[in-house]
Amino acid sequence: MNSNDYITFALGKGRLSSKTMELLSQIGIECEEMKDKDSRKLIFTNEEKKVRFFLSKGPDVPTYVEYGSADIGVVGRDTILEENRNVYEVLDLGFGKCRMCVCGPESARDLLRHHERIRVASKYPNIAKDYFFNRKHQTVDIIKLNGSVELGPIVQLSDVIVDIVETGSTLRENGLTVLEEICSLSARMIVNPVSMQLKNDRIKEIVEKLKGLL
């Protein structure tokens, strides 16, 4: 099998991938193999349309695309910003909308007005660092956490957190609130720069058709 004949998609596992497949089926790209929930296959092929799909952890999607293992990837903008890979970001798919925010107890609001050193816990150390260093010009200590970041201010590990906010209910239940908004997020389509050149016709067709839908 020559991978040059196929367009390979890397999709972030979970809601993102099912939403993407829904969207792609509307432009006539489907993959029967993927609908079989019991399948243990890692890569799914549609021979007729010459497309292949694989699922991976969100943060790995830009990596697969940068190295050209996948031509196209679909992943949240948070991951793209955090990973900062050399890929083309061509399309806002419009779903998975949320915001990247600085959150903490109301009492921490004052800490963000000064340039004093504070501690910031986040799953997104690069985004947090870029925001505080380059946009707010505030020196901060960044602590990388891997989940339940809301705990940070509660157990006094950090003063504030930088995290994704969808509805804000988890924050409210834990006595935290959005203090500042860093940027808005949604699912994006990314493309490998070499594929963009060498498979331009097919990729452009997909992008244009999707643009028409959105």
Added chain:
Amino acid sequence: MKKDYDIALLHTPDGVRDYYNGELKLRKNIEKGISSIAESFGYDELRTPTFEFFDVFAKEIGTTPSKDLFKFFDKDNNTLVLRPDFTPSVARCAAKYFIPGDKCESPVRLYYKGSVYSHTHALMGGLEESGEIGAELIGCPDAYADGEVLALLIESLKASGLDDFRISIGHIDYFRGLCEDAGLGDTDEEHLRELISGKNTVAAGSFLSELGISEEAKEKLLRIADSFEDHGSLDKLTEKVSSEKAKAAVSGLQEVYEVLTAYGYEKYISFDLGLLSKFNYYTGIIFRAYTYGVGSPVAKGGRYDKLLGYFGKEAPAIGFAISEDTLTEALSRLSDKKEKLSEEKTVIEFDKNEKSAFADALKKAQELRGKGKKVILSEVKK
């Protein structure tokens, strides 16, 4: 064997690696092929030092950002830098030794090969020391020079065994012209360049809206991101824009195309006006070579008419650099190329207990070596 050594001694640091056997042969072969092509175009080889003063690669020069450079100090506390890119070194060297007056009167043709160094971010898998082979043509401002350098690149890639590749050409003035028309300042232009070169039309769109640029100008700027054109559609581009600079850029591309047609290389060429470089020193055409099987370009280059000015000489110039590592990777995926490189070695054995056995074996070995065979002389195994 008793383990009385530190096993960590066997490791190389992140970002550097050993080259050996078939892969090294392939690299040597690539170097040989490209060198002979460059020589046949009348280019002379140049060697510049591995490290230079920081100022040669400083921000004004427009090469790799300072934070990605390998820096250290000499005994007088000057900051030194391992070269991240050959072009500034070659420009410095050419200004010093090849251009006697203030102006370049007769063209200088140089090629080089060696390692370049820059920090890649942790665990990104990129190499911090990587091989480059490139050429620079200094002192010619016209499309014939652009065409010559592109033809040299095409022949170099062909000589190394790559057949299926494409060269994408853009022109920095197309983007700059449209930015000027839209009234963008330098900082905004740089930010937009980053977004457009990442084909990030979403962010570019909202950035331009924030700046309050007219819808018409915004549309034109955003369209740059996917201006993949073939030769036929280039004409239409000039009709769409009013900027004189942008128009000149397009007709510049057309002239280059005509020169390449004379070489017979038009089939390798496509145009991408959204192709912009992170190197700030480019002033004219910018190009990249792409091939299947690798995720990054095999070669990059462009015209830099102002760079020599930093070294006190007025000289337009153009050049390219081929990434040896990417090219080797692409070639090693074409399996038939690998087999061609494995050559037979003859082993001649001798028994050291036998009288005159060594002298006989040596005579035979030297005779074969004289005929160009690869001969290993070794003691017979008991």
